[in-house]
Amino acid sequence: MLIKTYELTADDFTQAGSISSDIRKIAKGYGMSQETIRRVAVACYEAEINMIIHSHGGQIELSIDDEWFNIAFKDVGPGIENIELAMKPGWSTADVVAQNMGFGAGLGLPNIKKNSDTFNLFSDPNGTLLQLGFKRKDTL
Amino acid sequence: MKLQAMLGLINATPITVDDPYIVYREHYYVSCTDLMSDALAMICTNPAQTVLLTGLANGQALRTAEMMDINVIILCRNKTLGVENIELATSMEMNVFTTPLPMFDAVGILYKEGLKTATRHVD
Ligand SMILES: Nc1ncnc2c1ncn2[C@@H]1O[C@H](COP(=O)(O)OP(=O)(O)O)[C@@H](O)[C@H]1O
Numbered sequence: 261m262l263i264k265t266y267e268l269t270a271d272d273f274t275q276a277g278s279i280s281s282d283i284r285k286i287a288k289g290y291g292m293s294q295e296t297i298r299r300v301a302v303a304c305y306e307a308e309i310n311m312i313i314h315s316h317g318g319q320i321e322l323s324i325d326d327e328w329f330n331i332a333f334k335d336v337g338p339g340i341e342n343i344e345l346a347m348k349p350g351w352s353t354a355d356v357v358a359q360n361m362g363f364g365a366g367l368g369l370p371n372i373k374k375n376s377d378t379f380n381l382f383s384d385p386n387g388t389l390l391q392l393g394f395k396r397k398d399t400l
Numbered sequence: 401m402k403l404q405a406m407l408g409l410i411n412a413t414p415i416t417v418d419d420p421y422i423v424y425r426e427h428y429y430v431s432c433t434d435l436m437s438d439a440l441a442m443i444c445t446n447p448a449q450t451v452l453l454t455g456l457a458n459g460q461a462l463r464t465a466e467m468m469d470i471n472v473i474i475l476c477r478n479k480t481l482g483v484e485n486i487e488l489a490t491s492m493e494m495n496v497f498t499t500p501l502p503m504f505d506a507v508g509i510l511y512k513e514g515l516k517t518a519t520r521h522v523d
Pocket residue numbers: 306310311314315335337338339340346347351352353354363364365366367368369370388437
């Protein structure tokens with residue numbers, strides 16, 4: 261079930277992280293484990309920053325069902341030219357502005373993948389879609 | 401080590417403190433970086449005992465700590481926060497301090513006193 265849709269403006273550094281912060285609070289409200297909440301927050305924050313520094317803006321959608329906490333990051337371009345390369349730790353096209361904010365080391369996408377339970381990334385010049393899923397309950 | 405002792409070793413002073421008892425709490429780990437992606441790539445098993453030591457005095461350093469469940473940040477080289485970021489820190493219940501020492505010196509002192517690095521996650 262779709263819970264919430266957030267609008268994200270490109271290059272708006274003043275708001276950077278506010279959406280992830282809100283999603284983190286919602287995850288807490290759903291009683292997920294501290295470790296899972298941290299994975300959600302870290303992955304979301306890197307993905308939100310990516311939309312701010314690399315994309316022309318878009319939307320972030322949070323959906324929750326009995327088992328899953330799903331977040332979709334949808335932007336309107338310019339797309340990722342080579343996804344395989346973008347997934348490599350250390351590979352980055354970030355500019356000085358992003359680096360001054362503490363980002364742009366090429367560690368975002370690999371870390372997002374590591375922290376999520378499901379990870380799907382699609383991209384063409386019209387936009388990038390990153391779908392992340394987190395199991396609400398830790399399986400033992 | 402009690403945060404109070406750690407702060408004393410590097411002459412750190414408060415910028416904004418949310419938890420009045422924070423200085424009496426034990427902290428054993430330091431995440432030391434200006435690169436927020438690096439901090440976010442840690443396996444932070446004990447965030448309540450971890451300090452983020454950074455020269456990056458902006459909202460992103462605050463947000464990074466927030467996402468990691470870290471509630472203590474120490475800024476190097478007398479860096480401070482602007483009014484808006486102090487408000488942001490307050491809204492996150494963050495405790496922020498500043499040391500006059502450059503990062504290298506602050507880290508050297510804390511390392512010698514037995515504080516440990518927070519482990520890296522992405523390679
Ligand atoms: N939403 C996006 N739109 C366009 N390009 C992207 C997007 N997300 C990531 N990228 C590309 O993938 C690269 C690697 O991303 P990431 O691993 O997060 O590292 P960083 O953001 O530090 O550059 C980026 O430098 C950029 O070229």
